[in-house]
Amino acid sequence: MTNLFAEELTIAYDNEVIVDRLNLKFSPGEITAIIGPNGCGKSTILKTMARLQPSHSGAVYLDGKLIHKTSSKEIAKKMAILPQSPDAPEGLSIYELISYGRTPYQSGFSRLTTHDCEMIEWALNVTGLSSIQHQPVDTLSGGQRQRAWIAMAIAQETNLLMLDEPTTYLDPAHQLEVLKLLEKLNEEEGRTIVMVIHDLNHAARFADHLVALKQGKVIKEGTAEQVMNADVLKQVFNIDTEIITDPRTGKPAMISYDLIK
Amino acid sequence: MKITGKKSVRPSSKARKTLWILLLGMIGLIAAMALSLRLGTKTFQIETIIQAIFTYNPDITAHQIVMDIRFPRALGAALIGAFLALSGAIMQALTRNPLAEPSLLGVSHGAAFALVLTLAFFPKLSLAGTTAAAMAGAGLTVLFIFSLTARAKGGITPVKLALAGIAIGMFLSSLTSSLGLYFNVAKDMSFWYAGGLAYITWSSLEILSAAGVVGVVIVALLARSLTLLGLGVDVTKGLGINLHIVRILGVLAVLLLTGSSVAVSGAIGFIGLVVPHISRMLVGSDYRLLLPVSALLGSVLLVTADVGARLINPPYETTVGIVTAAIGVPFFLYLVRNEGSRSS
Numbered sequence: 001m002t003n004l005f006a007e008e009l010t011i012a013y014d015n016e017v018i019v020d021r022l023n024l025k026f027s028p029g030e031i032t033a034i035i036g037p038n039g040c041g042k043s044t045i046l047k048t049m050a051r052l053q054p055s056h057s058g059a060v061y062l063d064g065k066l067i068h069k070t071s072s073k074e075i076a077k078k079m080a081i082l083p084q085s086p087d088a089p090e091g092l093s094i095y096e097l098i099s100y101g102r103t104p105y106q107s108g109f110s111r112l113t114t115h116d117c118e119m120i121e122w123a124l125n126v127t128g129l130s131s132i133q134h135q136p137v138d139t140l141s142g143g144q145r146q147r148a149w150i151a152m153a154i155a156q157e158t159n160l161l162m163l164d165e166p167t168t169y170l171d172p173a174h175q176l177e178v179l180k181l182l183e184k185l186n187e188e189e190g191r192t193i194v195m196v197i198h199d200l201n202h203a204a205r206f207a208d209h210l211v212a213l214k215q216g217k218v219i220k221e222g223t224a225e226q227v228m229n230a231d232v233l234k235q236v237f238n239i240d241t242e243i244i245t246d247p248r249t250g251k252p253a254m255i256s257y258d259l260i261k
Numbered sequence: 262m263k264i265t266g267k268k269s270v271r272p273s274s275k276a277r278k279t280l281w282i283l284l285l286g287m288i289g290l291i292a293a294m295a296l297s298l299r300l301g302t303k304t305f306q307i308e309t310i311i312q313a314i315f316t317y318n319p320d321i322t323a324h325q326i327v328m329d330i331r332f333p334r335a336l337g338a339a340l341i342g343a344f345l346a347l348s349g350a351i352m353q354a355l356t357r358n359p360l361a362e363p364s365l366l367g368v369s370h371g372a373a374f375a376l377v378l379t380l381a382f383f384p385k386l387s388l389a390g391t392t393a394a395a396m397a398g399a400g401l402t403v404l405f406i407f408s409l410t411a412r413a414k415g416g417i418t419p420v421k422l423a424l425a426g427i428a429i430g431m432f433l434s435s436l437t438s439s440l441g442l443y444f445n446v447a448k449d450m451s452f453w454y455a456g457g458l459a460y461i462t463w464s465s466l467e468i469l470s471a472a473g474v475v476g477v478v479i480v481a482l483l484a485r486s487l488t489l490l491g492l493g494v495d496v497t498k499g500l501g502i503n504l505h506i507v508r509i510l511g512v513l514a515v516l517l518l519t520g521s522s523v524a525v526s527g528a529i530g531f532i533g534l535v536v537p538h539i540s541r542m543l544v545g546s547d548y549r550l551l552l553p554v555s556a557l558l559g560s561v562l563l564v565t566a567d568v569g570a571r572l573i574n575p576p577y578e579t580t581v582g583i584v585t586a587a588i589g590v591p592f593f594l595y596l597v598r599n600e601g602s603r604s605s
Contacts, residue, residue: 014414047495050499051498052495052498052499071501071503072498072501072502072503073501073502073503074501075501076499076500076501077501080499081495081499082496082499083493083495083496083499086492086493086495086496087492087493088491088492089491089492089545089546090546091545091546092491092545092546096547097492100488100489100492100500101500103485103489103500103501103502104500104501106485156500
């Protein structure tokens with residue numbers, strides 16, 4: 001089980017501190033959802049903890065090792081990150097895209113091994129893309145495209161999967177499709193999943209652990225019941241909410257909200 | 262019934278298509294080189310050329326022309342065409358800018374500036390000396406543009422790199438023109454600027470192949486990473502690629518390939534911009550396929566253009582850059598049109 005945590009992590013752009021001495025831990029084997037208003041630093045934290053951008057001070061540990069002292073390739077065997085709305089070059093097929101997920105295991109001029117091919121086949125099957133594996137990614141619908149990118153990330157064979165807004169720009173059915181796929185990966189494969197997500201009801205429904213952020217600070221973290229309540233949401237989003245228990249899932253759900261004047 | 266996607270392309274079929282293109286390209290290159298040896302102010306028979314190569318007789322003028330002028334010229338054009346196309350492909354991947362070309366990083370302008378200084382102050386320097394000066398000029402300019410961009414807020418981005426490159430390039434090019442006029446070497450400079458394949462000798466080929474061997478090895482090592490860059494910087498880093506190393510090696514390869522080309526034959530535009538695009542339309546965005554195809558098509562284009570440049574208005578030579586554009590642009594437009602109708 002892969003363990004990732006930030007200790008006194010400070011992130012700054014041009015001397016402006018975005019995140020100040022953050023302590024954050026993602027529990028192995030769980031789905032963690034990071035919620036918070038636009039510009040609160042959700043994506044920045046995710047990217048910094050995934051070594052995509054530098055930190056100002058503090059440390060990020062992956063399995064007890066300092067992330068900026070570990071080789072990028074070694075990290076890529078333990079943690080996959082899917083950025084927000086990634087773009088594929090024209091004509092790239094789903095199969096080719098997924099095969100790039102095997103990059104951390106290749107060196108020099110080596111070709112795909114049998115195991116690489118097995119992992120690609122598995123990723124195709126689990127995301128339901130086998131029948132269209134030779135279609136170019138740029139001709140797919142939004143939902144299929146996102147599944148193709150998730151397939152690439154899971155072909156990377158890492159225990160930890162980080163996703164930045166995996167459901168953005170998708171219709172309700174495709175959003176649910178993506179989230180159920182992540183849930184399946186978590187339950188059946190024991191993968192640790194961390195995602196930044198805007199839909200609070202989806203966060204409450206699918207995540208074991210919620211982290212509510214505002215201005216780079218953790219306002220509240222815990223189970224859906226602990227985080228999805230009127231007090232916390234008022235503090236984080238400055239909204240007045242009506243929360244009920246979803247009769248289908250038994251999780252808290254927001255049925256209505258208004259701005260606080 | 263099995264329904265397959267209309268545009269479905271298997272990876273293996275892409276590789277097979279690439280092999281065909283490479284095979285046709287090789288035939289094209291051999292044909293173009295044969296023409297380049299045959300045609301010119303004097304046209305030789307194939308037998309004369311074969312004799313010149315295999316049973317060289319220094320007393321026969323035809324043999325001398327073939328072996329000392331036309332052969333190095335054809336080989337040089339092939340190498341330079343390949344180098345410029347490879348540099349363009351690398352630049353387009355590194356800057357994630359489809360309009361990037363080798364001159365964007367100031368390589369040609371830096372080389373020209375160093376050259377005008379050498380012509381002004383050390384007019385008697387040997388070819389190796391001027392080449393070294395041009396490469397040093399190119400290298401220093403690239404370093405300067407990179408360090409300037411790196412110091413800006415937010416670090417190196419493709420747009421900032423392009424802007425700094427264009428600005429510094431313009432500045433150096435105006436300095437070059439002024440110095441050229443002042444020291445009365447403008448004529449030599451303008452000749453060099455227009456792209457002179459006419460003066461390629463066996464010693465220029467030594468320089469080209471030395472730079473080429475190192476450059477091509479680096480390019481081969483980078484192919485996989487350059488492909489991944491098409492997926493975005495974050496995805497590339499997330500897959501464990503060290504982008505700092507990729508960028509440094511990529512710029513080094515461009516420097517060697519473009520720098521040596523520019524030093525030998527002056528600035529030849531267009532190839533570095535358009536050949537990678539043509540190759541991308543033919544074989545897709547996998548750099549392991551794209552790079553060899555680009556190199557070969559660049560060779561074919563420049564050798565053919567060079568033959569054309571000699572034939573259009575003999576005994577005068579038309580600027581090779583103009584001919585390259587005249588051949589390449591229609592082909593490029595044809596591909597763009599085809600591409601458009603295919604995806605609509």
